[in-house]
Amino acid sequence: MPFDADARIAVEALDAFLAASLAGEGPVITQPPLADLAAALDLERLIAEGGLTGDRLRAFLDRYLSVATRLHHPGYLAHQVAAPEPHGAIGALVDGLTNNPMNIYEMGPGAAAIEFVLVNWMLGKVGWTPPPLPPARPVPGSCGGGTLTHGGSLANLTALAAARAAADPLAWRDGVRGDLVLVAPAAAHYSVARAAGILGLGQRALRAAPCDRNGRLLPDRLPALLDAIAAEGQRVMAVVASACSTAVGRYDPLREVGALCRERGLWLHVDGAHGASALLSPRLRGLLDGVELADSLVWDAHKMLRTPALCAAVLVRDHRRLDGAFQQEASYLFHAKDEPGFDFMPRTVECTKSGMGLKLFLVLAARGEGALAAYVEAQTALAAAAAERLARQPGFEVACAPESNIVCFRLPGSDARQLELRRRLLAGGRHYLSSTEHGGRRWLRLALMSPATGLEELEALIEALRGLAAGVT
Ligand SMILES: Cc1ncc(COP(=O)(O)O)c(C=O)c1O
DSSP, X not given: OOHHHHHHHHHHHHHHHHHHHHTTXXXXXXXXXXXXXXXXXXXXXXXXXXXXXXHHHHHHHHHHHHTSOOTTSTTEESSSOOOOOHHHHHHHXXXXXXXXXXXXXXXXXXXXXXXXXXXXXXXXXXXXXXXXXXXXOOOTTSSOEEEEESSHHHHHHHHHHHHXXXXXXXXXXXXXXXXXXXEEOTTSOHHHHHHHHHTTSOGGGEEEOOBOTTSOBOGGGHHHHHHHHHHTTOEEEEEEEESSOTTTOOOOOHHHHHHHHHHHTOOEEEEOTTGGGGGGXXXXXXXXXXXXXXXXXXXXXXXXXXXXXXXEEEEESSHHHHHTTOOOOOTTTSOOOOOSSOOOGGGOSOSSOOOTHHHHHHHHHHHOHHHHHHHHHHHHHHHHHHHHHXXXXXXXXXXXXXXXXXXXXXXXXXXXXXHHHHHHHHHHTSOEEEEEXXXXXXEEEEEOOOTTOOHHHHHHHHHHHXXXXXXXO
């Protein structure tokens, strides 16, 4: 069976899956036992024997898609993963077949050009100077820089590796000295704490930034913490701010924190994995007011830019910071060459890196950045309306007014009750929401990702929860 015939079968199946998902057909989530699923999909036999083409491929895809979580479904309200704009999936297909690991230019010039131009587009949105397009070279220190990475966690690690290189240039050769600390709100994404472990600072080097009851950093109280750290003989490797936080989706006050970091010569890292996409909207970009004062920023396209996972960006105000983050010798890759393009590899943890920019590029090229700005605005407005409706329900409590497309709420009763309500709701297959801890309590959590979700769906969710609540004590 030729590739194009099987590819047609796959596209037809996906097209039907997409249309059904958008129309709210089928369960948004289903969780059969893994062993049953492996048997139903006939996985072990197919691995041994092959032959999955033509009608057999069609039947397999039907079964596979029948258990796929439906991110485009109006009842998908769970995790911060994009409901991809379909053209992004074309990017995944083209990248998959060409398989141009573009971390060195000679292996994927088209993908590298796309990544360079996308990074420049993002730098421009932040308010940082983009570098000239190669083969032109920037005047050292005159502009920002960046790279795409496989996910926001890796992007945070990359940015914090750059911060470590700036704070302790010898750490790369000699290991960390033990006097470096990382200041971050307790609500920072766990990948920040992981980075502290991976970079050799250790979890004990994490110092909790003072925050209000919504987990938002309090800049007025930050100087006292920084003074205390200095008095202990410790040095701050970086201050981390969230834009926005994972749990409740609130933005830290970047201008105040940024000004303080500039005054004290400290590295400010902004984790904008979820919320940096607000930079596209003139109406919402004020949420990130002052972001240009940061030293580094993470911005995931596979969250709010409707791009299939993975596609995340790490951006720096001064390109030299990222160029100095990793100092590996690899003579087969890094050597003087007449370079018409750009090698991203010195800036990344990854050696082989997919041409992930093609997915984001095709989303933008199909829809234009205005459509993405409108999407971010619409999801943010929907979250505000949802919070208002939820707060009006007798006994319901909303954690805080949403600033993004994330809303946390709870029904009366214990943490265990919230989890049981969620379990029963998911079993119904119509709505899929997540849950989180915030302020020492468990909340039900909506991340409004699907463009098909409207207020009527959220009203149906409230009704469903009311119905379930009667049977859960
Ligand atoms: C604020 C924030 N940072 C980082 C991440 C990690 O991103 P990824 O899942 O792409 O590794 C997340 C994921 O939800 C996040 O919300």
